[in-house]
Amino acid sequence: MAASVYSVTQVNNYIKNMFNQDFLLNRISVKGEVSNCKYHGSGHIYFTLKEGSTATLTCVMFAGNRRGLNFELKEGQNIIVDGTVTVYERDGKYQLYAKSITLDGVGALYQQYEELKNRLEEMGMFAKEYKRPIPRYVKKVGIVTSRTGAAVHDIINISTRRNPYVQLILYPAQVQGEGASRTIVAGIEALDRLGVDVIIVGRGGGSIEDLWAFNEEAVAMAVFNCSTPVISAVGHETDFTIIDFVADMRAPTPSAAAELAVYDYRIFKENLDEYNRRLLSVVRGKYDRLASRLEQYKIRVCKYNSPSYKLIEKRKRLLDIEDELGEAMKRKLKDNRQKLMLVSEKLNGLSPLRQLARGYSYVTKEEDKGPLTSIKNVSVKDGLTIRLSDGSVNAVVTDVKAIKE
Numbered sequence: 432m433a434a435s436v437y438s439v440t441q442v443n444n445y446i447k448n449m450f451n452q453d454f455l456l457n458r459i460s461v462k463g464e465v466s467n468c469k470y471h472g473s474g475h476i477y478f479t480l481k482e483g484s485t486a487t488l489t490c491v492m493f494a495g496n497r498r499g500l501n502f503e504l505k506e507g508q509n510i511i512v513d514g515t516v517t518v519y520e521r522d523g524k525y526q527l528y529a530k531s532i533t534l535d536g537v538g539a540l541y542q543q544y545e546e547l548k549n550r551l552e553e554m555g556m557f558a559k560e561y562k563r564p565i566p567r568y569v570k571k572v573g574i575v576t577s578r579t580g581a582a583v584h585d586i587i588n589i590s591t592r593r594n595p596y597v598q599l600i601l602y603p604a605q606v607q608g609e610g611a612s613r614t615i616v617a618g619i620e621a622l623d624r625l626g627v628d629v630i631i632v633g634r635g636g637g638s639i640e641d642l643w644a645f646n647e648e649a650v651a652m653a654v655f656n657c658s659t660p661v662i663s664a665v666g667h668e669t670d671f672t673i674i675d676f677v678a679d680m681r682a683p684t685p686s687a688a689a690e691l692a693v694y695d696y697r698i699f700k701e702n703l704d705e706y707n708r709r710l711l712s713v714v715r716g717k718y719d720r721l722a723s724r725l726e727q728y729k730i731r732v733c734k735y736n737s738p739s740y741k742l743i744e745k746r747k748r749l750l751d752i753e754d755e756l757g758e759a760m761k762r763k764l765k766d767n768r769q770k771l772m773l774v775s776e777k778l779n780g781l782s783p784l785r786q787l788a789r790g791y792s793y794v795t796k797e798e799d800k801g802p803l804t805s806i807k808n809v810s811v812k813d814g815l816t817i818r819l820s821d822g823s824v825n826a827v828v829t830d831v832k833a834i835k836e
Contacts, residue, residue: 447518456516494527573622573630578603582685589689594696606634611644616653633664645672664688795819
């Protein structure tokens with residue numbers, strides 16, 4: 432008798448039913464490390480749970496179950512997945528269908544971190560309006576960190592190099608382990624009462640457990656309530672703690688915090704020298720301009736108001752007037768000469784001598800000096816004097832005739 436032959440679908444369906452009938456697989460919790468995490472556009476999350484390099488389990492969380500996920504699923508997280516293991520019939524592969532996901536171990540701390548961060552943010556403790564500016568030129572810097580850690584040495588070295596005149600006040604705090612948050616809070620409050628210009632709170636890098644004291648709510652509240660500006664400097668550049676969001680300024684490292692808090696004295700001195708040079712240049716320029724103007728005023732006062740200058744000016748004016756008068760007299764004389772010539776021409780035209788030169792003569796009786804103008808005033812044998820242009824002639828009248836009309 433031949434054996435029964437089944438289709439792929441029948442086999443996959445049979446195996447799926449076996450999985451579904453298994454009580455353990457219907458409600459199971461599996462822990463592992465997140466790998467190959469992908470958020471699909473549909474809202475589903477596809478990822479793999481792995482245990483070192485020895486085993487992997489394919490997982491999926493459908494969009495409908497994501498409402499209970501209060502953190503973002505990322506590579507490397509240690510999580511606990513609650514759900515059902517069953518077979519995906521199309522591929523014939525089994526996978527874990529996640530209904531809820533929680534962080535495990537370090538992940539639990541991270542979940543606490545996110546919850547506190549969200550709560551403080553909702554309270555407005557991260558708001559920009561509460562951030563105070565760091566004073567530009569500080570005289571006293573308070574430091575809350577471990578006495579023996581590398582952070583305090585970095586802060587001291589950089590602060591001393593940038594400005595040896597700044598006073599550094601260390602409050603030795605416990606920055607890790609049980610009771611660390613209480614000493615950090617006490618340090619912040621003590622330095623705040625002391626009246627320093629700025630407070631640096633921090634430590635070197637470490638794991639999330641090592642840095643956890645700076646994620647405590649009490650430390651965050653102490654930073655928020657501090658009247659002195661606070662710079663947080665916890666861990667390395669990639670490490671973020673709760674006080675980084677509450678502080679007035681975050682520094683990626685303790686060394687960077689010292690650079691942010693302490694103004695470089697050399698730059699300050701160079702700027703001061705430059706300002707001094709500019710000020711001297713401006714003052715000298717102003718002085719030179721005023722001195723030049725004063726010299727001009729002095730010349731004007733001494734020159735224009737002196738008796739000799741006024742006498743010279745009067746003489747110049749007198750010479751100018753004399754020249755003007757001479758020119759006026761010349762113009763007047765010229766005008767009068769022209770007028771005299773015109774009158775002379777007119778008189779010359781009326782002169783008897785000119786008439787005589789044209790052939791006329793001037794006749795007078797010897798006994799009468801007046802001109803003889805009519806035959807009625809002369810008789811035969813009267814003596815006459817006839818004046819010509821070049822002399823005179825004496826004559827006797829021999830006959831008198833009248834002009835017949």
